[in-house]
Ligand SMILES: Nc1ncnc2c1ncn2[C@@H]1O[C@H](COP(=O)(O)OP(=O)(O)OP(=O)(O)O)[C@@H](O)[C@H]1O
C-alpha cells in the first residue's frame with residue numbers, strides 16, 4: 001500500500017550507529033502519530049469504558065478531507081505558500097472530524113450507554129465499516145496521492161556523509177505532536193472542563209450531583225479526541241504521501257495497541273505506548289531482515305550461497321513484516337500485563 | 351399533616367421503585383424554607399431511595415416533587431444543582447483520584463465567580479482545617495471522616511438552598527460524628543435548608559426542627575423533633591430503649 005520513507009534504514013555502508021539512530025528517528029515520528037491517535041481511544045475509554053473502534057476511521061476522514069482541500073488549493077494555483085495550504089487543510093479537517101466524532105457519540109453510542117458492553121462494541125465495529133464505505137463512495141477505491149507540496153529537506157544527525165538524517169516533515173510531525181500532547185495535558189489537568197472530565201470518568205453519578213452535564217462532557221471528550229485524530233490523519237497523509245479509505249483500520253488497530261500498551265484510560269500511557277510502539281516497529285522493521293538473513297548460513301549450503309550472490313538481503317522475514325510487531329506487542333501486553341505500563345490495576349477502578 | 355410554612359420542598363405521594371419492587375410507597379413530606387428536617391428509619395426503610403428520587407438519580411414511579419414552587423419531578427440531577435438542590439450521597443462519593451482542591455472546584459462547577467469561589471474554599475478550609483493541610487493530595491488518601499468533611503464542604507461550594515444529607519455520620523468515630531453534627535448545625539444557622547437522613551436517630555432528632563419516621567417505604571410518624579424524641583414508639587424502635 002503506502003510507501004514508507006526511509007524504512008529500510010541508511011545505506012549499507014553507513015555505520016551501525018547511524019542505522020540505529022535512523023530507525024529511532026523514524027520510530028519516534030511514527031510513534032508520535034500513534035500517540036495522538038491512541039489518546040483518542042484512551043480518553044473515550046477512560047470516560048465511558050468504550051473502545052471506539054471507529055476512531056481509526058475518524059483519522060482516515062481527516063486525511064481524506066485534508067487531501068481534498070490540498071488538491072483543490074493546489075489546483076486553484078493560488079499564490080499560497082505550501083505550509084499555509086497544509087494549515088488550511090488541517091483547519092478544515094479538524095471540524096469535519098469533530099462533527100463525525102460528535103455524531104458517532106450522539107447517534108450511536110449514547111443510546112447504548114446502559115446496554116450490555118457487547119452492544120456498543122459491535123456498534124463501533126459496524127460504524128467503522130460504515131465510515132469506510134462512505135469514504136469509498138465519497139473519495140475513491142484507490143489510494144489518493146497527497147500532492148507533494150512540501151519540499152523535503154534532510155538534516156544530518158551525525159557527521160557521516162550518508163548517515164542518519166531527520167527531515168523537516170519529521171521535525172514538524174514530532175514538534176506538532178509534542179505541542180498537542182502538552183495542550184491536552186494542560187486542558188485535562190489545569191482547566192475546569194478537564195477536572196470535570198476526570199470527575200465523570202471516576203463517578204458519573206456523583207459528577208451529575210455537582211451540576212456537571214455528563215452528556216456534554218462525554219460529547220466534548222469525543223470532539224477533542226476527534227480533533228486530535230484529524231491532525232494525525234493529515235500528518236500520516238503528509239508523511240506517507242498517500243490517503244486511502246482503509247488507512248484507518250491498521251492505523252487505528254496499532255494506536256489501540258499503543259493505548260493498551262501504555263494502560264488504557266491513562267493519558268500518559270497513551271503517549272508512552274504510542275512512542276514505544278513506533279520505535280519498536282521501526283527498529284523491528286530495520287533489523288528483522290538482518291536478524292533473519294539466510295546468507296549468514298551460506299557456508300552450509302551451496303544453493304543458498306548461490307541465491308545470496310543474487311540477493312544479499314535474502315531473509316525469512318523482510319521489513320514488510322513491520323505491521324506484525326504492533327500485534328506481537330499487543331498480545332504480550334495482554335498476557336503479561338493487561339493493565340499496561342502505566343495503567344492502574346483493574347481492581348482499583350471498580 | 352404538619353404544615354411547613356412556604357415549603358421549599360414538598361413530596362406529594364412520591365413513589366419510587368426498582369423494577370417491580372416498590373421501595374418508596376407514596377409518601378408525603380415537606381421541608382420549609384430554613385428548616386432542618388430529619389428522616390429516620392431502619393436499614394432498608396427506603397430513605398436513600400427517597401433522596402435519589404428527589405434529586406433525579408432514580409425515576410419517579412408516581413406522585414410529584416415540588417421545589418421552590420416548581421414541579422421538578424423527573425428533572426435530571428445536574429439541572430437541580432443549578433437551582434440550589436444539592437445532595438451529599440450515602441458513602442460520600444468524593445472523587446478519590448482528584449485532589450481536595452479539585453473536589454472543591456467540582457462542587458463549585460456551576461459557578462463562575464472566581465473570587466467568591468476562592469473565598470468559599472477558604473471558608474471550607476476554616477471549617478475543616480485538616481482539608482487545608484492536605485489540599486493538594488488526592489481525596490482517596492483521606493480518612494473516612496475527612497472524606498465526609500470534604501463531601502459536605504464540596505456540597506457547600508455550590509451555595510445550595512436545599513441540602514440533602516444521606517447518613518453523614520455513617521462509619522465515623524464519635525468525635526468525628528460530633529464534628530459533622532456541629533457543621534450541620536452551623537450550615538443550618540447560615541440559612542441553608544436541610545433534609546437529613548440518619549441512622550443515629552437520637553442525634554438527628556436533637557438537632558432537627560422536625561422529623562419523619564420511615565418504615566418499609568412508608569412514613570409512619572411525623573412531628574416536632576422534640577415530640578418525636580419523647581415518643582415511646584420512637585424510643586423503643588430507634589433509640590434502643592425498652593418500653
Ligand atoms: N438497586 C436496587 N435494586 C433493587 N432494590 C434495591 C436497590 N437499592 C435498594 N433496594 C431496596 O430498596 C429498599 C430501600 O432501600 P434504601 O437504600 O432506600 O434503604 P435505606 O433506608 O437508605 O437503608 P440504609 O439505612 O441501610 O441506607 C431496600 O429494601 C433495598 O433492598
Ligand SMILES: [Mg+2]
Nearest residue numbers: 397398399440
Ligand atoms: Mg441509605
